Amino acid sequence: MxxxxxxxxxxxxxxxxxxxxxxxxxxxxxxxxxxxxxxAKIGRQLEEGCFDLMFFDDRLAMPGIYGGSVAEAVRYGARPVKLDLSVILGVLAQTTSHIGLGATYSTTYYAPFHVARTFATLDHLSRGRAAWNVVTSVNDSEAQNFGLDTHLGHDERYNRADEFLDVVAGLWDTWEDDAIQHNRASGQYADPSKVHELGHVGQYFSSRGPLTVPRTPQGRPVILQAGSSGRGREFASRWADLIFTGDPGIDVARSHYLDQKARIADAGRDPASVRICPMAYAVVGESESHAKEREDMFLNDLVDPMASLTLLSELMNYDFAQHDLDDPVTDELIASVSGIRGLVQNLRSHIGGDTVTVRDLAGHRATLLQGPRFVGTGRQVADQMEEWFTSGACDGFVMAATHSPGAYEDFVRMVVPELQHRGLFRTSYTGTTLRDHLGLDRPAPSFASSAS
Structure with missing residues (x-):
């Protein structure tokens, strides 16, 4: 138990x-x-519900893989707008007090020093609430915004990301906790023996260091990662504090959970120190019939299949405009995907294996059915979430919204009290940092043992 x-x-x-x-x-x-x-409004709503963390997805280009054009993304509103997340989180650091604040930054199109400084600064300004969702980016459109023609291959992206994380973690550790002295009498601001050069020279990066931001309240900001391929799971096992998954059913989720925990142990880490949380939707109503009506709107009324294919093409780095809707999703098609390959594999398995068509894929992607969808009253949704949690399928949930901010308002008002009543979720924040919320230890700086 x-x-x-x-x-x-x-x-x-x-x-x-x-x-x-x-x-x-x-x-x-x-x-x-x-x-x-x-x-700010959404942040306060989530904080009222004692959420651990709110984190923002990102992509570094407008969806433009489908048909080689951004026209469909613009026409159908398929995520054409993506604001700068560092500014958004700066606002939230000042308008919230407890909830963790996370942003998605790419290891392919940013530099390690830049990312290390950004999240260290956020961790200070939020008093220990920063999280970095690590991605390797997904498509050629992003590459073309950064002076390249094509995106890096799948495994090379992860090889590069491993070194990127080595550099960032090293930079975060270049200041020891007690380096700053502020000694007005002696005139010494900080102890030079406690501020270290990194001196990294590797295959992809070199960085002298030290970082220009002192050691942060959390020691290191929390790391999120969502790799679903074998290489992605290996990467997450080495680096992530919270792993974000996309498993459509409870049996698949249990299998993934066990596999990922075993990989974490193989990486020399304590499996209990890493939280595994599938993405989920909650469609909550005042009655079961009301919730079903809301679900029907969500499933059938709001998304054009073209918007779905536009987003699929973006995520897979694969142009679905070359297919008729009734073409099968073959092994050859999946092998041609250089973006998030694990997502299309999971979708095909969930829908029906070898009989799946592009139309089927579009219909399911439109409503993001690669994660569980909990539908019903607050009590019924809590029942479903409890089953996943207590049966070993997850350590919690990454809750997506059918609409915003109303979906979070409904969840906080109707579901959170049920979870709290059952002892499944906190009734108040007991710590001050995101690591406290997640039950994670504060890492010691890697340079501390060698300091004189």
């Missing part, structure tokens, strides 16, 4: 839709995503 409590994470977008492509058409969606107060 579990004695811990589940983690709850909000999966955010800094733009015109939630992760669900049709959310901008939902009657309860607010279109004030260009206003700082919109994000």
């Amino acid at each position: 579990r004695t811990d409590q589940m983690s709850l994470v909000a999966f955010m977008q800094a733009g015109s839709t939630s992760v669900y492509a049709g959310s901008w058409r939902h009657p309860a969606t607010e279109h004030s995503y260009l206003d700082a107060s919109y994000y």
Whole structure:
């Protein structure tokens, strides 16, 4: 029997839709995503519900793989707007007090020093609430915004990312905790023996260091990662504090959970020190029939298949415009995917294996059915979440929104109290940092043992 409590994470977008492509058409969606107060409002709502963390997805290009054009993304609102996350999190650091704040940054198109400084600064300004969602980016459109023609291959991206994380973690550790002295009498600001050069020279990166930001409240910001391929799972096992998954059913989730925990142990880490949380939707109603009506709108009324194929093409780095809707999703097609290959494999397996067509894939991707969808009253949704948590399928959930901010309002009002009543989730924040919320230790600086 579990004695811990589940983690709850909000999966955010800094733009015109939630992760669900049709959310901008939902009657309860607010279109004030260009206003700082919109994000502050959602942050306060989630904090009222004692969420561990809100983190923002990102992509470094407008979806433009489908048909070689951004036209469909613009026409159908398939996530064409993506704001700068460092600014959004700066706002949230000042308008929230407890909830963790995370952003997605790419190891392919940013530099390690830049990322290390950004998240160290956020960790200070938020008093220990920063998280970095590590991605390797997914498509050629992103490459073409950074002076390249094509995106790096799948395994090379992860090889590069491993070294990127080595550099970032090393930079975060270049200041020891007690380096700063502020000794007015002696005139010594900090102890030079406690501030270290990194001196990294590797295959992909070199960085002298030290970082220009002192050691942070968390020691290191929390690392999130969502790799679903074998190489991605290996990477997550080495680096992640929280692993974000996309498993469509509870049996698949249990299998993934066991596999990932075993990989974490093989990497020499304590499996209990890493939280595994699948993405999920909750469609909550005042009654079961009300929830079903809401689900029907979500499933059938709001997303055009073209928007779905536009997003699929973006994520897979594969142009689905070359196929008819009734073409089969073959092994050869999957082998041609250089983006998030694990996602299309999981979708095909969930829908029906070798009989799946592009139309099927589009229909399921439109509603993001690669994760569980919990539907019902607050009590019924809590029942479903409890089953996943207590049966060894997860350590919590990354909650996506069918519409924003209303989906989070409903969840906090109707589901969170049920989870709290059952002892499955906290009733208040007991710590001050995101590591405290997640039950994670503060890492010691790697240079400390060699300091004189």
